[in-house]
Amino acid sequence: MDLIFEKSRTGRTASDIPSVDVPSIPLEGLIDEELLRKDVDLPEVSELDLVRHFTELSRRNFGVDLGFYPLGSCTMKYNPKINEEAARLPGFTELHPYAPASFTQGNLELMYELRLMLCELFGMADFTLQPAAGAQGELTGIMICKKYFEKKGEKRTRILIPDAAHGTNPASGALCGFETVTIPSNGEGGVDIAALREAMTEAVAGLMLTNPNTLGFFEKNIGEVARIVHDRGGLLYCDGANANAFLGRTRPGDIGFDLIQLNLHKTFSTPHGCGGPGSGPVGVREDLARFLPVPRVIRDQDRYRFSEDYPDTIGRVKAFYGNFNVMVKAYTYLKLLGGEGLKRTSDMAVLNANYIKARLSPYYDLAYDRMCMHECVFSGSRQVRSHEVHTLDIAKRLLDYGFHPPTIYFPMIVPEAIMIEPTETESKETLDAFCEAMIAIAREAEENPAQVRGAPCTTPVRRLDEVLAARKPNVSWPGEK
Amino acid sequence: MDLIFEKSRTGRTASDIPSVDVPSIPLEGLIDEELLRKDVDLPEVSELDLVRHFTELSRRNFGVDLGFYPLGSCTMKYNPKINEEAARLPGFTELHPYAPASFTQGNLELMYELRLMLCELFGMADFTLQPAAGAQGELTGIMICKKYFEKKGEKRTRILIPDAAHGTNPASGALCGFETVTIPSNGEGGVDIAALREAMTEAVAGLMLTNPNTLGFFEKNIGEVARIVHDRGGLLYCDGANANAFLGRTRPGDIGFDLIQLNLHKTFSTPHGCGGPGSGPVGVREDLARFLPVPRVIRDQDRYRFSEDYPDTIGRVKAFYGNFNVMVKAYTYLKLLGGEGLKRTSDMAVLNANYIKARLSPYYDLAYDRMCMHECVFSGSRQVRSHEVHTLDIAKRLLDYGFHPPTIYFPMIVPEAIMIEPTETESKETLDAFCEAMIAIAREAEENPAQVRGAPCTTPVRRLDEVLAARKPNVSWPGEK
Amino acid sequence: MDYTPHTPDDIATMLQTIGVASLDELFSDIPEAYRLKNLPDLPAPLSEQEGWRHMVHLAAQNTLPAMTLMGAGAYHHYIPAVVGHIVGRSEFYTAYTPYQAEISQGILQAIYEYQTMIARLTGMPVANASMYDGASAMAEGAVLAGKTLNRDRILIARSVHPEYRRVVATYCAANGYTLLEIPYSATGRLDTAALAQAIDGQAAAVCIQSPNFFGIIEDLRDIEPVAHATGAFLISGFTEATSLGLLKPAGELGADIVCGEGQGFGNPMNYGGPFLGIFAATEKLLRKIPGRLSGMTVDLDGKRGFVLTLQAREQHIRREKATSNICTNEALCALAASVHLVSLGKNLRKLAELNVHKARYLKGKLSALADWDLPFTAPVYNEFVLSCPDPEKVNAAWQEAGIVGGYTLEKDYPERKNDLLLCATEMLGRADIDRAVAIAAEVR
Amino acid sequence: MDYTPHTPDDIATMLQTIGVASLDELFSDIPEAYRLKNLPDLPAPLSEQEGWRHMVHLAAQNTLPAMTLMGAGAYHHYIPAVVGHIVGRSEFYTAYTPYQAEISQGILQAIYEYQTMIARLTGMPVANASMYDGASAMAEGAVLAGKTLNRDRILIARSVHPEYRRVVATYCAANGYTLLEIPYSATGRLDTAALAQAIDGQAAAVCIQSPNFFGIIEDLRDIEPVAHATGAFLISGFTEATSLGLLKPAGELGADIVCGEGQGFGNPMNYGGPFLGIFAATEKLLRKIPGRLSGMTVDLDGKRGFVLTLQAREQHIRREKATSNICTNEALCALAASVHLVSLGKNLRKLAELNVHKARYLKGKLSALADWDLPFTAPVYNEFVLSCPDPEKVNAAWQEAGIVGGYTLEKDYPERKNDLLLCATEMLGRADIDRAVAIAAEVR
C-alpha cells in the first residue's frame, strides 16, 4: 500500500489550529530568521485519509487479540482490557511530572504500593520503578553492582553470563564497561557448575542468570550456584524476564538472588505495543537499596512524596520516574489477580508449555528432554537433516496456518531453535490447534518441502529480502525525486 | 467462523461477579421457585476468547474507516473521532435520565442549544429531539399532522407520497392509520404537478416530500407544490434525510415546509453503528409546536429544566428524551463546523455527486439527465440489455474492487437503479478510483460478463442464498442437538 | 474545522469535468427566492482543540453522582471494559445496516448470536435485531397484536412504567385503538380480577411488565389464562434486563410477545438514550414481527453465512403494508449487549442474585427507620417501593450528598403520596448503602 | 479475577498427556527448600468491577490541574482524537516487536514513516524507531560518540535539562567517561568561549539542548565550529518536540546526532512516562546507532515491503559488541507521534507559532509586574525564565488555585535563587493566562 507521503496533496489538512487570541507580532521580529526553519515537510492529508491509512496499516499487523502468539521469551499473554481503561483515566494521564505532590497523591500511592507488591512477590527488600524496559533494568542492576564494588573499594572488571542468555545481558554488561565471560551450559541445559566455579574469581562482579533460563528450565542447582558466586564475594543477578513461570511458587530473594529486573510488560500483562513502552523495575536485597536510582517514593505519615536524598545512588537512568502509565496497567492487573490469581497464572503457563512439549516431541527434536517451565525449546534439526526445511521455513509456514510463529534461532546454543511460550491465557483448544498445525507442517516437510520453503503464501507480502535491506539501507523516504 | 456458542466450554468465564458484601438469605426464601429460571443458557468463554471472537467478527465487516461507502440515501460520510471522544465523557454517559435537573445542567444546555441550532439551520420554529431515528421522526411528524387536524375538527384520512419516496414514508403514514396515495414523478424526476393537484383534496392531510428527493433532485417547482398543498389546507412534510445537500444554501422552513424530520446520523455525522442508534429530530412551524412530544427542555433564567406542560402534545414516542448520546456527537459536529463549514459540507457533497455523474454517464445510463444534488442515480438497464449483467452483479463486483457498493434497486421507479452518494468527505482521488472501477466493470460486463455475474470472489463468503434464508428461516441457534 | 479534502485545484478540475463555472451553478435548481444570502447564524466554528475544551466544560456542568438509587427504567450496572473496546472498533461503528452481506458477516453473525441469546433469555423462539427502546418495543407489540387479530382495544397494566404506557397510548391513538388501564392489587401485582372483568373479544393484547414498575415480580401463571381466554395476546415487558438472569422466562409462562429494555446489558444510562429495545415472539409471529432479522444460510459454495432475512416484512420492500416503519434500529447497542452477555455467561445469574441481595439490604435498612413502611408485599427483584413521611425531603437530602435518589410515585400515581421507588444494583457497596440510609435517617 | 481459561477437565487431561499426576510435580525442579508454602501476601483479589472502582478512586486522589504553566521537559499539548483511536487498535498495541515481517507490515511501514518524518524534522538523513526518552537518548548519543571516537570525555552544557545531565552522568560513570559541564553566558545561551577553552582532543562529544532548559534558542552557528574543531561530535538535544516545527533543524546546522524528547508529539504527560526518545544521526553513523530501524525492501515478487534492518548492530545478534542494549523501545509512542504529525502536517508550524505567541503574552504580562524581571535576553520558544521576589510563594498561590506553576531553578542552579521557569502552550487561552497573572500579581 502507499506511503502516507504518497497520499499527500498540497493544501489538504487533518487539523485546525486555534487562532491566536493574544497580541502578537511577526516571528521574524522575535527570532533571527536564520534560526527559523524554511518549510515543514510533513504529509498533507485529510482526517479521513489519515484514519484509513492507519486503520489499513493496523489490519496488516498481527496482535494477541487476533490469535495465538507463542513467541518464546516474550510472554505474549492476553492483556485484560480493564488495564487499558484504567490507564486512560485522565487522573493518570494528565499530570505533569513536576506537579506538586499535593496534586499527585494517587500516582504516588500507586507507585508506592506497586513497589511493596513486587517486594512481597519476589522476596526483595526494595524496588526501583525507574527503568523503561527490561534491558534498562539490567543496565541499572549492573550499575548497582559496579557501584557496590566501587564503594567497597574493590575493582571487579568481569561479569559472568551463561551462553543461553538473552542478548541484552552481555550488551548491558558491556555498556557498563564490564568484560563479559560466557559460562557454558551443562548437558541438562543448566549452568555448568565446574565452569562457573573456575570462572568465578575475585575479579568477577557476579553472575547474570536468567531463571528459569531461556531454555525454559529452572536452575536445579541454584543453591550451589548462589554459594559459588557469594563465596567469592560476587553478586547474583536475576534476569527476571521469565518470572511468569514461578509466581507464587518461589521467590528469587529467598533463593539467594541479590538483584532482579522484571519486565512488567511480560509478566504483569501490559501490552507490548509493537515494541514498547515497557517497564523494567529492579529489585535488590537490603544493603543494595542505597544504590537505587533517585528519586524514590516515600511515605510520610499518610502522605506520599519523592525523595532524592540517597547520596550513594547510581543516579538516574531516565528523566522523571519511569514509565508511569505502564505501571498503572501492571498495578491494575496485580490488584485483580492477587496472590491466588498470580499463582494460578504461573501454574497454567507451565502446564501449557509442558503440554505443548508433550504433544510435539514425537515430531520435533527437543533441545533437552526434561520438564520445562513456562516455555519449551525444540530444534528443527531433524527437519533440516531430512528435508532441508529450516526453522525459518517452519515459522513462515505457520503464518499460513494463522498463527504467530514461536521465537526462532534463540537461544543460540540450540541449533535451529524453536522456542515456544504459550502463556497461561491460551486454552487447550488453541494449543491443540497450534500443535496440529505444527504436526501438519512436520508432515509437509516430509511430503512437500518446497511448499514449506515457499511459505508464507497468504500474507500481504511474501518473504522479504533482508539482505537487500541491509546492503542498501533505505530507512527514510527520499520523496518523489 | 464458529459461533460463540460453538466456542463455549462448560466452566469457562470472562467475568467475575463481586462477592455478596451484605447479609443475604437463599433466594428460594424470597421468591417462589416456580418463578425462577432453571438455567442461564449463555456461552461460556474466557475474556480472550471473547475478544478474539468479536475482533475477528469486526474484521469481517466493512465500515467508512476502511473505504469508500457510496450508499445512496445513507450519507456515509466520515465521522470525526472527536465526536466519539466527546460522547464518551462520563459526564454525558453516566447520568440517570431522572437525575435531578441540578445534576444535569450540561446535558440540558446541550439539548437546548442543539434545538436552537437546528431551528436556525432549517428555518423551523421549534424542534423535538425525542425520535430515535428518521422513521420514528416521520411517525412523530405524521402524528402531529393527525392531531393538528383533529384539533381543527377536520377528518382527513389520506396522505400523499411520491412514488420515489423511501419505504419508511408510506410505512409511517400507514402506522398512523392514514391511507397512502402515491403521486407519480414527472419526466424530470420531480413531482407531477397535475397529479398532485388532482390528488390533493380536502380529505388529504398533506404531502410527504423528500427534498432533494431520492433521485437526488431538488424539487424545482417547490413553490407551486407548497401552494397546492396549502391551498387545500394540507400540511407539507419534508423528509429531511437528504439535508446534507443544502445546508447553508436554503432552508425548508423558508420554502414552505411545515414539518421536517432530520437524520442526525446522516447529516450531522454520527456514525451508523451497523444500523443504529440514530436520532430523528422533528422540526415544525410555529403553530404546530404545541403538538410536539413531551417533555421539552426549557430555560428559566439561567437554568434549564424539562417541562411536560403542553396539553396538546401528541404524547411520547419513546421513554425519556431521545438518543441523547447521539445528540452529543451531532452537537460536537455542529460546534466544530459552524455555518461556514456546514455550507462547505453541502457544496462539496453536491460537487462530488455531480462529478461522479459526469464521469460515469458515458458508461451507465442516467435515470434522468440533469444536475443532481448530493447523489446521482444511474440505471443498469444498458448492462442488462446488452450482457445480462444486473445491477446486483455490478454491486457484487465492486466488492472485489474494494468498494462498498451504492444503494441498488432504489428508488424503485428506476429500473436496475444504482444510487450513488459519495458525500463530501471523499477526495477526488477516491472518486476517481471508484469511477475507474465502475468503468472497468462496465467493460467486464461486455467482455467477460460471467466474471461479473460470479462476483464477489474475494470476500469471506460468496453470494449467499437469500431464498433459503427466507424459506427456512434460521434466526436463532438451536444448539448442538 | 471542516472535513472536506478538496483543494482549490480539485474544485476547479471537478467543476470543469461537470461543465459548470461555479459551485453556485450546482444549486441552480433551488428557486432563486429560496436561496440563502447569508451563512446560517450559528456560533463561530471551533478548532478540534477548542471544541474538545468546550465539550469537557459542558460535561463538567453535570454532576457525576456519588451513587444512584434510581431505577425506574434505567439501570446503573457495571459495564466490562471489553464492551467499549469492541463497540469502539470502527469496522462496527462506521458501518451501515448490513445490506451487503458478503462484507458484513461480522455484524450479521454478531446479531444472529444476539438474537439467539435474547431468545434463550426470554424463552421465545425468535427475537429481532433490536427496537428503539423498551417503550416503543411494547408499543409496536401492541400494534402488531391489533393488526394480527384485527381488534382495537389494548389493555395495559397500570403497573407498567408510566412512560411506556404513554408511548403505547401515543401509538394507539395514531392507530385509533382504545387503551384501557388495569389496576394493581394490594400486593402490588396486577389485579387479575379486574383484568378478567375488563377483557373482551375486542381486546388485542394484555400488556404487563415484570418486574413491574414497583419492582414486583408478576405471577404470569395467574395472568396468562385470563389474557388468553378471549384470544388476546399476552405481551410481557420488562425494563430491567438483568432480571432475565433470575426470573423464569415469560416465554415459558405463555407470553406471545416479550419486549423490554435491554439497556442493562452493556449500555450506559446515557441520560436516557440510546437504549435497546428487545423484541421476542412466538414462531407464529415470525413473519410479522417488526425490525431486522439476521438469518443463517449458505453461500454458493455451501459455506455458512448470514443475511438480513424475511425482508418482505419491512418498509423498504413492503412500504405501506410493512409490519413496521422501523429502519435504523439500535444495532450497536445490541452488539454491546451481546458482548456483555458473552462476558457474563452463566454469571448473569450470579449478577442478578447480587442485585437481589443489595436491594434487600437497602430495603431492610430503610424500612427499619421510624415511620418508613413497605406498602407492597409481593417479592421484588432490585427495585421496591417504600413509603415515608416526606419523599421529596429525603430525595433533597440525598441530592445534597451527590446521590440520585428515588422516584416519587405521586407524579404518576396520585394515590401514592408518600411512596418512593428505589433501586439497588451491584454498583452499590455496603458502605454506600449504609451512607444513604444514614442520610435518610437524618431527615425530619 | 484471573484470565486463565482452564477448566478442571482441561487440567486433568493435560496433566495426563504430560504424564504427571499434579501441578505441583511440574515445579519439581525448584529445590524443595525454596518452594513457597503459602500464597504471596498480596491484597485480596478484586473482581473487575471492584478493581475499576478502586482505580477510579485512586485516580481521583490526584488533582486535575486547572492549567499547567510547567514545561521543563514535559509539555501539555492538545492530542487530536485520532491519536487515541489509532493507538487503541489492538492489532497495534497487542503486538510484539515486528520480528515476523510478513504479518507486521502495518507497524513496520508506520515506523518507516515515523523515521522519515523525524529525519525531515531534525534535518538528519536517518532516525531510529525510538529510544526510552530524551534523556537516555542523549546518554546513548554520548556513549556512541565515546565508542566511535575512542575518547573518554563528554562535555555538556549546563543549560541542558538537569535530569538529562544526570542521566548522561550515570551512563558516563558506568563507562568510565568523565563529564564536564560548560557554563551558560549572561544571555542564557551556552558560553562558547568557555566551551572553546574546555574542549580538547579527548572530548568525544559536546551535548547541548535547544531550546535549552531556560527555554532559550541556542545559536548552533556559534557552537558547531568549536565542537568540530577538535573532532568531537556535536549532539544537539531538545525537550520540546513541537519546537521542531519552528526552528531550523540542528541537522542543517551541523549536528552529528540530534536527540530529544518526542512526548510533545501525540503523547500525554503521563506523569513523566512513557515518553518517546528521538534519535537521529548522520549517514556515517547509520550502522552504529542504537535501536530498531525499519527499512524498505522488496519481497520475492518484487513487491515493496518493510523489515527490521541492520540488526547486526543489535544485542540479539551482536551481544556484548552491540551498539546498545536496547530491545523493547517506545514503538507505540512513536506511532502516536506519527499519527499526530500526520494530523498536523504543515500546521505544525502554525502550532509552534501559536506557542511562541502564548508564551510571549504570558512573559510580557508577568514581567510587567512590580519586581518581576527577565534575567536572560536571548530569544525563546514557549518557555522562559523570570525572576521575582519569591518564586515559591507564587507557586503556592497558583497551586491554591489548582494551577501547576513554574519550575524553581534554584534546585539545580543555586545561583538562580529568584528564578522561575515557565511555559505556555496552545492549551492556555488568553483568559487562563490573565487569571494566572492576576493570581501572581496578588502575591506579596
Ligand SMILES: Cc1ncc(COP(=O)(O)O)c(C=O)c1O
Ligand atoms: C530473557 C530476557 N531478558 C531481557 C529482555 C529484555 O527486555 P526488554 O525488551 O524489555 O528490554 C528480554 C526481552 O525479550 C528477555 O526475553
Ligand SMILES: Cc1ncc(COP(=O)(O)O)c(C=O)c1O
Ligand atoms: C430518505 C429517507 N427517509 C427516511 C429514512 C429513514 O431513516 P432511519 O433509518 O433513521 O429510520 C431514510 C433512511 O435510509 C432515508 O434515506
